[in-house]
Amino acid sequence: xxxxxxxxxxxxxxxxxxxxxxxxxxxxxxxxxxxxxxxxxxxxxxxxxxxxxxxxxxxxxxxxxxxxxxxxxxxxxxxxxxxxxxxxxxxxxxxxxxxxxxxxxxxxxxxxxxxxxxxxxxxxxxxxxxxxxxxxxxxxxxxxxxxxxxxxxxxxxxxxxxxxxxxxxxxxxxxxxxxxxxxxxxxxxxxxxxxxxxxxxxxxxxxxxxxxxxxxxxxxxxxxxxxxxxxxxxxxxxxxxxxxxxxxxxxxxxxxxxxxxxxxxxxxxxxxxxxxxxxxxxxxxxxxxxxxxxxxxxxxxxxxxxxxxxxxxxxxxxxxxxxxxxxxxxxxxxxxxxxxxxxxxxxxxxxxxxxxxxxxxxxxxxxxxxxxxxxxxxxxxxxxxxxxxxxxxxxxxxxxxxxxxxxxxxxxxxxxxxxxxxxxxxxxxxxxxxxxxxxxxxxxxxxxxxxxxxxxxxxxxxxxxxx
Numbered sequence: 001x002x003x004x005x006x007x008x009x010x011x012x013x014x015x016x017x018x019x020x021x022x023x024x025x026x027x028x029x030x031x032x033x034x035x036x037x038x039x040x041x042x043x044x045x046x047x048x049x050x051x052x053x054x055x056x057x058x059x060x061x062x063x064x065x066x067x068x069x070x071x072x073x074x075x076x077x078x079x080x081x082x083x084x085x086x087x088x089x090x091x092x093x094x095x096x097x098x099x100x101x102x103x104x105x106x107x108x109x110x111x112x113x114x115x116x117x118x119x120x121x122x123x124x125x126x127x128x129x130x131x132x133x134x135x136x137x138x139x140x141x142x143x144x145x146x147x148x149x150x151x152x153x154x155x156x157x158x159x160x161x162x163x164x165x166x167x168x169x170x171x172x173x174x175x176x177x178x179x180x181x182x183x184x185x186x187x188x189x190x191x192x193x194x195x196x197x198x199x200x201x202x203x204x205x206x207x208x209x210x211x212x213x214x215x216x217x218x219x220x221x222x223x224x225x226x227x228x229x230x231x232x233x234x235x236x237x238x239x240x241x242x243x244x245x246x247x248x249x250x251x252x253x254x255x256x257x258x259x260x261x262x263x264x265x266x267x268x269x270x271x272x273x274x275x276x277x278x279x280x281x282x283x284x285x286x287x288x289x290x291x292x293x294x295x296x297x298x299x300x301x302x303x304x305x306x307x308x309x310x311x312x313x314x315x316x317x318x319x320x321x322x323x324x325x326x327x328x329x330x331x332x333x334x335x336x337x338x339x340x341x342x343x344x345x346x347x348x349x350x351x352x353x354x355x356x357x358x359x360x361x362x363x364x365x366x367x368x369x370x371x372x373x374x375x376x377x378x379x380x381x382x383x384x385x386x387x388x389x390x391x392x393x394x395x396x397x398x399x400x401x402x403x404x405x406x407x408x409x410x411x412x413x414x415x416x417x418x419x420x421x422x423x424x425x426x427x428x429x430x431x432x433x434x435x436x437x438x439x440x441x442x443x444x445x446x447x448x449x450x451x452x453x454x455x456x457x458x459x460x461x462x463x464x465x466x467x
Contacts, residue, residue, distance in 0.1 A: 005105055005115070010387070010427035015446070016434025023450035024426040027458040028151040029419065032465055033182065033238060033295065033410040038155045040416075041179055042165040044140045050130040051081035054107075055088055057414045059317030064100055065091050066317070076312055082127065089123035099386035099424075106420040111139075111147065141416050142175055148419035150177055152467050156238060157181040159188065159225040160200075160207050163232045170233065178467060183229050183237040183292075185283065188222060189276040191267055198262060215258040215275070219282045226286055235465055236293040239280065242322055243298060244329040247273035254278055277333065284337045288344040293465060297381065298326060299351030321352050321383055327362060334366045334375070345371060345464065347407070349378035353389065356396040364401050373405030373464065381412050385421065390428050404452045407461040426457055 002008070011017045047053035055061055062075050065087060073079050074087040095101040108114040112130050116122045133139050145153065157163065161181065169179045187200045205212050208221035226237075247270040249257065257271040267275070287294045301322030303309045308318050330348065337343035343366060350359040363375040379385070380393040397403050409425035411418045433449055436442040442449065 004117075005102075005109060010424070010431050011434065012431055013434045013438040015437040015444070016427075016431040018446055019434050019450055019453050020427055020430035022446075023453045024430055024457050025423075026149075027426075027454055028149050029422050030152045030408075030458065030461040030465070030467075031150055031411050031419075031422075032152065032154045032236065032407070032461060033156070033412055034153060034418075035156050035412070035414045036153060036416065037414070038157075038165040038169070038179060038181075040141045041145070041153070042168045044142045046137075046140050047134045048131075049081050049085075050127055050134065051085045051088075053134060054415065054417055055084055059315060060100060061088060061091075062317040064095055064098065068094055076316065085127050086120070086123055089118050089126075090120050092118045102387075102424065103418075103421065106424065107417045110420045110423070111144065111417055142177070144416040145177055145419070148422070150419065152178045152180065152465075154180050154182045154236060156184045157229075157234075159183060159185050159222060159229075160203055162207075163229065166232055178233070180233040180235065180467065181229055182295075183226060183234055184239070185222060185237070185279075186240050188218065189272075189279050191261060191272045191275065194261060194264055194266060198264070201262070213259065213262060215255050215278070218258065219279070222279075222283060223286055226283070226290070226292075230290055230292075233467075235291070235467055236295060237283065237287055238295040238297065240297045240300070241276075242300065242302075243324040243326055244280070244296070244333050245273035245276040246329040246332050247271070247277065249274035277329075280333060281336055284333070284344060285340075285342045288337070288342045291344075291466070293345040293347060295347045295349065295378070296330075297349045297351075298330075299324060299355065300382065323352060323354070326350075326352075326355055327358050330362055331365065334362075338366050338368070343375075345374050345376075347376040347378040349381050350393075351382055351384065353384060353392055356392055357400060360396040360400040371464075373402070373407065373460065376405075376407055376464075377401060378407075379409050379425070381410075385412065385425075387424075387428055390425060391432060394429065394432060404455065405460060406456050407464050408456045408458070422457075426453075429453065429456060 008017055011020055065075050068091050070087050070091065074084050092101065092104055104118060108118065112133055114126060116126065118126055163181055166179060166181050169175060191197055201212050204221050208224040210217055210221040210224065212218050212221055254274060257267055257275055261267055284294055299322050300319050302319045303314055304320060305318040334343060348359050348363055350356060360377045363377040366375045368374065377397050380389040384393065394403065397406060409422050411421050430453060433442065437444055
């Protein structure tokens with residue numbers, strides 16, 4: 001029987017162990033998509049306790065606790081941090097086979113040197129020890145990033161953001177890790193709530209200096225913000241959508257639809273879809289012109305529980321995998337941009353495992369030889385960034401594209417303790433390749449396959465994003 005979380009965790013063959021320890025383990029991390037709060041990096045915050053560092057904002061953990069029947073007051077309520085941690089400690093033993101069980105113990109081990117399993121019996125000792133460590137300078141937010149050999153962090157930022165915190169970090173020569181913004185313009189096409197949308201556009205007017213009465217004004221204002229982000233180190237955009245929207249309206253009808261919502265009148269579904277498609281298309285052309293990467297996170301069915309949305313707001317753990325029709329409209333958008341040779345480097349992220357092969361083959365349709373891996377089938381994300389989901393994504397990419405061109409893993413996390421997820425991915429990758437070496441499905445050419453491993457872990461991303 002193998003011990004849990006041993007040195008060879010997830011590495012089931014000698015070949016896998018060699019690939020991981022000789023090629024993957026020491027590679028720096030380029031975390032090109034995450035949700036870390038940049039103000040906590042700028043202030044070099046020390047967390048008061050493990051609950052603040054580990055449970056606050058982590059809807060993965062919240063979902064598990066609710067499933068176990070734990071009252072909301074111990075999750076997002078006003079009970080003490082110690083009580084919330086105790087409830088999480090009670091939950092952890094019940095999370096076996098959920099990635100939370102692996103991540104929890106990897107994080108305790110890698111950051112705090114704790115090998116003890118977290119449960120109600122160990123909770124008091126673990127909480128006390130971690131709290132003492134977290135208060136030291138070596139465990140501030142910047143130090144937590146540095147400990148994991150991170151080279152670049154890309155946060156997720158609204159076009160309205162002043163980027164003042166990013167500027168502070170960039171001007172601090174004592175901190176060598178690049179913390180760069182990523183442009184996330186989702187609110188620019190969030191047409192469902194007319195009042196909220198117009199308030200957003202009013203604010204966009206203020207920061208861009210463009211009076212936004214028509215559609216072309218909106219695009220002009222967003223381009224001004226793109227240029228501002230570019231001046232401050234941004235090299236990529238991100239879009240979170242259920243699916244790529246599409247409807248065909250004339251330029252005049254598009255202008256009419258945008259003026260309609262600016263006047264406070266609701267749009268039809270076809271008007272919303274047409275405006276969204278055109279906004280994405282115009283932004284995509286701009287990204288191409290300045291050499292950015294565009295990302296599309298597709299397939300999440302969000303805020304399904306209206307009662308809890310009203311009580312807690314969005315991003316609190318009531319989202320799921322959706323079953324949206326994806327292929328045709330992705331192709332329409334990419335082809336629209338490619339037809340005039342204005343398609344930027346693009347990463348497509350899929351949330352529905354039933355669509356893995358769809359996304360893998362879609363990426364291949366628009367690789368034109370101009371760039372290695374120009375169109376990427378992105379890393380398994382959200383509900384799929386676990387062992388089974390990662391393996392399925394790697395399988396689809398390997399069989400229908402070129403795994404060797406893959407830009408690898410990201411954290412997609414709000415927690416400073418999430419960087420062992422890169423280790424988790426690297427071990428899974430090396431185990432997959434190592435097992436095929438052992439089985440004679442790949443040649444026993446460790447230097448070559450090791451090179452591919454280091455490319456996936458680091459080199460491909462470094463070259464692709466050109467930070």
